[in-house]
Amino acid sequence: MAYDKQMLKDILDAHGACGREKGVRDTIKAYIAPHADEVYRDAMGNLIAVKKGTSGKKIMFTVHMDQIGFLVRSIGEDGFVRLINQGCINSARCIAREIRFENGARGVTYFETADKTVLTAGITSQFVDVGASTKEEAEAIVKVGESAVFASDFVEMGSRIACGALDNRICCAAMVEMFRAMQSEHDVYAVFTVQEEEGMRGASPAAFGVKPDLNITVDVTGTGDIPGAEANDVVMGKGPAVKVKDMYITVPEEVIAFLENAAKKANIKYQYEFAPGYTDAGPVQRTGAGILSGGISVPLRYLHTPVETVDVRDYEETVRLLCAVVAEKELPQY
Numbered sequence: 001m002a003y004d005k006q007m008l009k010d011i012l013d014a015h016g017a018c019g020r021e022k023g024v025r026d027t028i029k030a031y032i033a034p035h036a037d038e039v040y041r042d043a044m045g046n047l048i049a050v051k052k053g054t055s056g057k058k059i060m061f062t063v064h065m066d067q068i069g070f071l072v073r074s075i076g077e078d079g080f081v082r083l084i085n086q087g088c089i090n091s092a093r094c095i096a097r098e099i100r101f102e103n104g105a106r107g108v109t110y111f112e113t114a115d116k117t118v119l120t121a122g123i124t125s126q127f128v129d130v131g132a133s134t135k136e137e138a139e140a141i142v143k144v145g146e147s148a149v150f151a152s153d154f155v156e157m158g159s160r161i162a163c164g165a166l167d168n169r170i171c172c173a174a175m176v177e178m179f180r181a182m183q184s185e186h187d188v189y190a191v192f193t194v195q196e197e198e199g200m201r202g203a204s205p206a207a208f209g210v211k212p213d214l215n216i217t218v219d220v221t222g223t224g225d226i227p228g229a230e231a232n233d234v235v236m237g238k239g240p241a242v243k244v245k246d247m248y249i250t251v252p253e254e255v256i257a258f259l260e261n262a263a264k265k266a267n268i269k270y271q272y273e274f275a276p277g278y279t280d281a282g283p284v285q286r287t288g289a290g291i292l293s294g295g296i297s298v299p300l301r302y303l304h305t306p307v308e309t310v311d312v313r314d315y316e317e318t319v320r321l322l323c324a325v326v327a328e329k330e331l332p333q334y
């Protein structure tokens, strides 16, 4: 399949810091609405697209649309802006970076110390230069509470692409591709969740509203194929990973078997994910009286940095796997 590069770029480019998802929600809505029977949002801000089937069963996909970012915490008399982070940002990787505010303004992060042996600083210790010399000048550019994300380009390197928002916009785009191509007897819900990066806050309320027979969370997962990486068998370019376990879920065997079976029938190579982090799969599982829940993950290098990198072939195979999953007539039983 040839993927829709312009759609992916538009979804990557849209603003969607954690808790400030309006820009990305509007962008995804415009792309998915022509292929859905219904598109709505809930009070949390989750965007829900539905394609109706005839089986009476509901299969739901949770795909977070927020990304790690920042909020303006204060503005000093010297015109420097101070931030607080939204989501887990590795301090060592956020110094001397360009950031982009929701209103379009730009800034650069930095910190300075007399002790040159200090090489890192948390984002709250850094300052942002927005081109202002006084508080008044800075306040004309950004307000306290304004949200920001790392600025980053869309970089193509052979079959790989790099961009700061690939976690998890690559999977948001995969959902749109699935809606364009899929055939299913079931009601298919694509739930684009908010605030995953600050503790998976959007997914459970959305699941409570939908009450699906099966949830599959689609997100990215770190790989172990770079120098110095911690033990991790996931390799870029070897296909989507079927989640077995992360910090908040041990996926039920029947859900893993269901995904394996769908992949085998469609001749899709897959890997297994044992992630040290978390996705929306866990909180969905514990919603209401409990929901069958699992995950499909796109291998990604350099997680939570402005240079997150994926292999387009993994992306395309993930879309194929998603289409194979909704084409299954029998959902897992318990």
Ligand SMILES: [Zn+2]
Residues within 6 Å of the ligand: 064, 167, 168, 196, 219, 220
């Ligand atoms: Zn993610």
